[in-house]
Amino acid sequence: MATQGAATSDFIKNLGRMYGTYTGGFLAFIILLAVLEQVGVPNKILGYLFVFFTLAVYAIIGVMTRTAEVSEYYVAGRRVPAFYNGMATGADWMSAASFVGMAGTLFLLGYDGLAWVLGWTGGFVLVSILIGPYLRKFGAYTVPDFLSFRYGGNFARFLGVIVLVACSFTYVTAQIYGTGIIASRFLGMQFELAVFAGLVGILLCAMLGGMRAVTWTQIAQYIVLIIAYLTPIIILSTKNYGIPIPELTYGQAIVDITAREQQMLANGLTTAAALKPHIQPFINYSPLNFFAIIMCMMVGTASLPHILMRYFTTPSVREARQSVAWSLLFIFLLYFSAPAYAAFSKLEVYTNIIGRDLTAIRPWLFSWGELGLIQICGKNASSIDAIVAACKAIADHPGVVRLQDFVINTDVIVLSTPEIAGLPYVISGLVAAGGLAAALSTADGLLLAIANALSHDIYYKMIDPNAPTIRRLTVARALLVGVAVVAAATAATKPGDILAMVGWAFSLAMAGNFPALVMGVWWKRTTATGAICGIIAGFGLCLFYLVTTRYFPGAGVKYFGMTSLTNPLTGAPLVDIAKAMALPNAMESFPTLAHPMANKVGWFDLNNIACGLLGTPLGFAVIYIVSKLGREPSAEMQAYVDEIRKPRGRTVLEERTT
Amino acid sequence: MADSTSMKEREEAHWAKTSRLMFTHLGIWFFFGFVIHMFVKPLNNIVIPILGFPLGFYMAAQGSLIAFVVMLFVFAKQQDKIDREFGFAEED
Numbered sequence: 001m002a003t004q005g006a007a008t009s010d011f012i013k014n015l016g017r018m019y020g021t022y023t024g025g026f027l028a029f030i031i032l033l034a035v036l037e038q039v040g041v042p043n044k045i046l047g048y049l050f051v052f053f054t055l056a057v058y059a060i061i062g063v064m065t066r067t068a069e070v071s072e073y074y075v076a077g078r079r080v081p082a083f084y085n086g087m088a089t090g091a092d093w094m095s096a097a098s099f100v101g102m103a104g105t106l107f108l109l110g111y112d113g114l115a116w117v118l119g120w121t122g123g124f125v126l127v128s129i130l131i132g133p134y135l136r137k138f139g140a141y142t143v144p145d146f147l148s149f150r151y152g153g154n155f156a157r158f159l160g161v162i163v164l165v166a167c168s169f170t171y172v173t174a175q176i177y178g179t180g181i182i183a184s185r186f187l188g189m190q191f192e193l194a195v196f197a198g199l200v201g202i203l204l205c206a207m208l209g210g211m212r213a214v215t216w217t218q219i220a221q222y223i224v225l226i227i228a229y230l231t232p233i234i235i236l237s238t239k240n241y242g243i244p245i246p247e248l249t250y251g252q253a254i255v256d257i258t259a260r261e262q263q264m265l266a267n268g269l270t271t272a273a274a275l276k277p278h279i280q281p282f283i284n285y286s287p288l289n290f291f292a293i294i295m296c297m298m299v300g301t302a303s304l305p306h307i308l309m310r311y312f313t314t315p316s317v318r319e320a321r322q323s324v325a326w327s328l329l330f331i332f333l334l335y336f337s338a339p340a341y342a343a344f345s346k347l348e349v350y351t352n353i354i355g356r357d358l359t360a361i362r363p364w365l366f367s368w369g370e371l372g373l374i375q376i377c378g379k380n381a382s383s384i385d386a387i388v389a390a391c392k393a394i395a396d397h398p399g400v401v402r403l404q405d406f407v408i409n410t411d412v413i414v415l416s417t418p419e420i421a422g423l424p425y426v427i428s429g430l431v432a433a434g435g436l437a438a439a440l441s442t443a444d445g446l447l448l449a450i451a452n453a454l455s456h457d458i459y460y461k462m463i464d465p466n467a468p469t470i471r472r473l474t475v476a477r478a479l480l481v482g483v484a485v486v487a488a489a490t491a492a493t494k495p496g497d498i499l500a501m502v503g504w505a506f507s508l509a510m511a512g513n514f515p516a517l518v519m520g521v522w523w524k525r526t527t528a529t530g531a532i533c534g535i536i537a538g539f540g541l542c543l544f545y546l547v548t549t550r551y552f553p554g555a556g557v558k559y560f561g562m563t564s565l566t567n568p569l570t571g572a573p574l575v576d577i578a579k580a581m582a583l584p585n586a587m588e589s590f591p592t593l594a595h596p597m598a599n600k601v602g603w604f605d606l607n608n609i610a611c612g613l614l615g616t617p618l619g620f621a622v623i624y625i626v627s628k629l630g631r632e633p634s635a636e637m638q639a640y641v642d643e644i645r646k647p648r649g650r651t652v653l654e655e656r657t658t
Numbered sequence: 659m660a661d662s663t664s665m666k667e668r669e670e671a672h673w674a675k676t677s678r679l680m681f682t683h684l685g686i687w688f689f690f691g692f693v694i695h696m697f698v699k700p701l702n703n704i705v706i707p708i709l710g711f712p713l714g715f716y717m718a719a720q721g722s723l724i725a726f727v728v729m730l731f732v733f734a735k736q737q738d739k740i741d742r743e744f745g746f747a748e749e750d
Contacts, residue, residue, distance in 0.1 A: 111698070114718040121723050122691045128730055129680050129687075133737075247720065251709035279715045281698045291692055298691060316748045318738055325730035332727050339719045522677075642669055645676070646746040 015084060022057075023223050029053060034426045043425045044188065050429040051183070051436060054224055058217045058440065059204035065216050066208035070469055073210030073476065074141040074452060075312045080215055082319040086326025088215045089310045091222035091441035093120075093331055095171075096178025097502050099225060099438035102335070104410025105499060106342035110276060112284040113342070115293040116499075117335050121328060122294070123301025128324040131302055132311040134521045134644050136320040139651025140312060142449075143305040143513065144457045147535075149653060150520045150637070152528035154462050159535045161453045163512030164305045166543075168446045169487065171304075171505040175443040176202075176491035181411065182435045185371065192492045198440065199488040206444045207477050210452075214444045215313060221437040226333055228434020229414075233340050236421045246340040253343040254279060260350045269355050270403035278346060285607070286568035292610035293503070300506025300612060303513035306449035317647035345413045348420050354403050358388050361401070364419040373409040376401060447487070451480035500599075503609035504546055511542035511615025519623050521645070524638045530627030538619025545602070545611040553597035554587040562601040574600045672744040679740065683733055690722040 033046055067073055080088070098120070106113040140146045144160030179198030184191045205217045237246035240253075257278050264270045276283050282290060301307060310327075314320045352362060361376075361384060368374045369381030377397070379390035391397045391405065415435070418427040455476035460467055467475070515534050519526040548556040556562035557577055564573035580586060580596045599608060606613065632638075643652050694701075694717050701714030711719075741747035 111715055111718065114715075118691060118695070118718055118722060122687060122726050125683065125687045125726055125729055125733075128733055129683050248709055251706065251711040251716075254712070254715070255710040279702060279712055281702075281714070287696075291695075294691060294695075318734070318741075318748055321734040321737060322731075325727070325734050328727050328730055332723050336720050336723050645673055646669070647741050647748050648746045 012079060012081060015081070019084075019219060019223065022220060023227075026224060026227065030426065030430060033429065034424060037424055037426050043429075046425060047429050047432060050433045054433045054437065055201045055204075057220060058201065058437075061217045061220055062205040062207075062209060062213045065213040067210065067212050068470075068473065070472060072212045073473055074456065075309075076210075076212040076215045078313055079315050080313040082314060082323035083326050084219055085215070085310060085314050085319075085323040087222045087330055088218035089307065089323070089327035090330035090334075091218040091225065091437070092310055092445035093307060093327070093442070094225065094334055094438050095175055095442035095502070096182070096435060096439035097174065097499055098334065098338075099229060099435050100178065100182070100411050100414050101499055102338045103341035103345070104408075104413040106339050107346055107408075107413045108410055109284045110278040111281045112290060114339070115285060115290050116297065117338065119294045119297025120301065121332060121335055123298035124324055124328040124331075126298060126302035127307065127311070128321055131517050131521065132308060132324055133317045133320045133647070135308060135517075136311050136314060137317045137647060137651060138644050139653040141309075141456050142452050143308055143517075144453055145461075145653065146520070147516060147531070148457070148461070149640075150526075150528075151516070151531040156516075156528065156532055156535075157457050157461060159532065159539075160513070161457050163509065163535070163539055164453045165450055166539075167304065167505040167509040167512070168306060168450045169483075170501055170508070171306075172443055172446040172450070172483075172487045173490045174501045174505075175439050175446065176488050178439040179436060179443065180491060182432055182439065185415070185432075195488050195492045198436075198443075199484055201436075201440055202443050202447060203481060203484055205440070206448055207480055210473075210476065211309075211313060211448060214448055218441045218444065221441040222330065225434040225437040225441070226330070228430045228437070229334050230337060231430060232418045232421065232423060232427055233337060233344060235423060235427070236344055236417065237340070239421065240344075246344070247336055250340040250343040253340075253347045257343065257347050257350060260347070264350065264354060264403060267355065268398075268402075269400070274404040278343070283569050286566070286605060288605060289568070289607045289610060292606060292613045296503070296507050296510055296610045296612040299514050299616060300510040303509040303517065304506070305453070305509070305513070306445040309449060309452075310445070341414055341417060345417060345420065349406070349408070350403075353406060354401055356401055358391055358399055358401065359384055361387060364416065367419075368409075368412050368416060373412045375407040377405045378407075443487075447480055447484050450483050451476055454479045454483070500609060504611075507542055507546070507610060507612030507615070508539065510612035511619060512539035514616055515619035515623050519620070519627075521641070523627075524641045525627055525632060526623060527627040527630045527633055529630050530623045530625075533626045534619040534623030537622040538615040540615075541618050542611045542615030545614055546608050549602050549608040549611075550599055553595060553599075553601045554581065556601050557581060557597070558587070560603075562603060563605075564597075565600050565602055565605055565607065577601070668744050668746075672740065672746055675740050675743075676737065679733070679736055683729060686725070686729060690717075690725040694722065 033049060037046055069077070071077055102116065105116060135143070135146055138146055143164060144157045147160040148154060148157035176195055176198060180191050180195035183189050183194035183198055189197065206214050233246040234244045237249045238244045241249040243249050261275060261277055265272065265275060285293065311320045311323060314323050353365070365374055365381055366383055372380045374381045376387045377390035377394055379386060381387055391399070415431060418431060455472065459475050460472050512535055515538055516531045520531065548560065549562065553562070558581070564575050564577050566573055575597050577597070583596065585595070602608060640652055643649065698714035698718065701717065702712040704713040705711070706713060706716055738747060
């Protein structure tokens with residue numbers, strides 16, 4: 001034991017040197033590939049080298065950090081220093097949606113897109129002040145562990161597992177989908193094949209070493225993803241404005257965009273109806289939905305099990321708090337750069353594409369047009385001939401690209417920035433490797449959360465409490481593979497709409513977990529019955545609103561008094577309910593995903609992404625009222641809550657680890 | 659017995675201070691997360707010199723984010739100070 005302890009502390013001491021060397025090695029690798037590009041190695045090979053080299057590194061870390069100890073498998077032995085846990089949380093947190101999707105959303109929505117930026121950062125304040133450090137002191141392996149202990153046993157645990165699986169599975173599907181998109185686009189693999197290739201990468205990282213392996217690979221993945229995200233815009237900012245800090249220089253780009261918007265209106269390149277001014281608030285989301293999305297993303301952050309469990313791995317409560325601060329700092333580096341991507345791309349599109357003669361379109365556009373990701377005049381912009389032909393078909397077309405002619409898929413913004421800036425292919429490969437790191441690291445964390453809940457909470461705690469360690473870990477690994485395959489199979493069906501799916505995951509987590517977790521720590525009087533009723537009511541209402549508005553809008557209108565959502569700018573309804581209800585398929589549901597009313601009806605004009613805003617207050621109210629009606633929790637339980645509130649001393653829950 | 663009453667008192671005082679700190683930070687969080695963005699339109703009339711950002715846009719894109727990061731580091735320090743004051747902090 002003594003020698004093992006010494007080896008471990010050596011390992012922790014050497015972390016700085018190890019990851020420093022790793023970062024240097026990665027930079028050297030980029031330079032090597034840049035040289036290879038100059039001597040004429042084809043782009044496709046460079047792309048493969050990028051993806052396979054980085055995947056191999058993650059896999060090696062995963063295999064090297066394999067473990068046969070339960071506490072290593074579930075909480076990395078609780079000795080990850082605050083700074084490194086912050087980095088790992090950063091990678092855990094930032095998904096394909098953040099890396100690839102965020103800048104595109106900001107491009108399309110302008111100011112209103114910032115609701116996502118705010119929502120996905122501010123929630124860490126709630127993690128630190130309300131929940132995270134207290135769960136660390138409690139000493140859980142999983143979030144349902146806490147619910148079970150505080151709220152009288154396995155029924156609360158089971159509810160916790162349901163909430164966890166519902167939100168994490170929605171989320172992990174979106175990640176594997178993102179992995180598939182990136183791999184298919186850069187490696188030219190078939191989408192379904194790319195999904196399963198990504199899956200192998202994920203499994204190699206997570207399966208043998210559980211939390212311990214995921215932690216050390218996530219740190220490596222964070223380094224790759226942040227270098228990949230910042231490099232292109234730093235170069236672009238230096239090129240255009242002479243200062244390598246894009247976060248400062250894009251203010252100028254916004255000024256230019258605003259001026260150009262007026263100019264386009266004056267030149268007839270756009271109409272007042274088609275133009276959405278970049279800095280004008282509340283034209284895509286009404287103020288209610290804007291603030292509702294911020295609230296749901298923030299509170300959801302503080303309720304997502306795969307994030308909370310990262311703070312179970314720190315050596316102390318103090319470090320758990322510091323670690324939340326480091327996490328947000330590392331996340332902040334990406335999120336405060338995303339609006340710069342959006343602004344630079346928009347300026348490029350507005351000045352160099354809109355208003356340009358159809359025959360003089362720049363060629364970088366065509367490779368995305370071929371994939372159907374950029375359309376001009378309603379057709380894929382695959383070549384000059386195709387564009388000219390498509391625009392000729394429109395009456396009175398002036399022969400130059402107008403704003404309303406141009407449609408771009410949001411994923412393209414980040415991926416095409418290196419090309420727009422005229423950078424060598426090696427930078428594009430770097431961005432692809434970064435996107436892959438973002439998707440893989442989040443998928444790892446989520447899969448681990450699901451598999452741990454199933455193996456620890458369901459199998460070990462509920463089915464076979466006497467299971468020996470070896471069998472517990474074997475079950476955990478088998479479940480991990482099983483869940484991963486199911487998630488990949490779901491992703492291969494292309495469920496689509498990543499941002500909405502991620503939004504749902506947050507709302508579900510928020511409604512199911514937040515009231516019970518917060519009340520459990522902050523109000524001793526909370527009873528088991530109260531919490532159980534609160535979880536069911538809050539999560540149930542959120543799920544009901546989501547499923548009804550998405551899959552059964554006809555029933556929502558007919559039986560539950562839902563009305564059409566309205567256009568935030570004009571106040572007009574999005575769908576004519578009377579007309580839609582008269583259609584023969586009005587009451588059809590599940591299979592008709594193209595239902596005219598799907599996602600367009602609701603109560604109080606509230607978007608279903610923000611359904612947590614309905615469920616969470618209900619959850620709090622039910623917990624309060626039912627707890628007040630019941631008997632006070634036992635003195636013993638109240639003493640445990642006091643213990644959770646004091647950082648000093650042993651953890652409340654002591655696990656049998658051998 | 660005297661020991662356990664003083665323990666009880668210490669626990670209560672510690673928690674009262676912790677709660678106060680929590681509400682303070684919750685207030686600041688609400689201000690930067692929501693209140694300030696309700697005034698985005700008037701704030702957009704102010705332009706940050708040299709950089710060129712309209713202030714309302716800047717607060718949502720960067721200002722509030724910086725506030726959140728700073729808050730978290732400050733909170734970790736403050737809560738640790740409270741824990742130490744009452745002797746509930748972990749050993750270093």
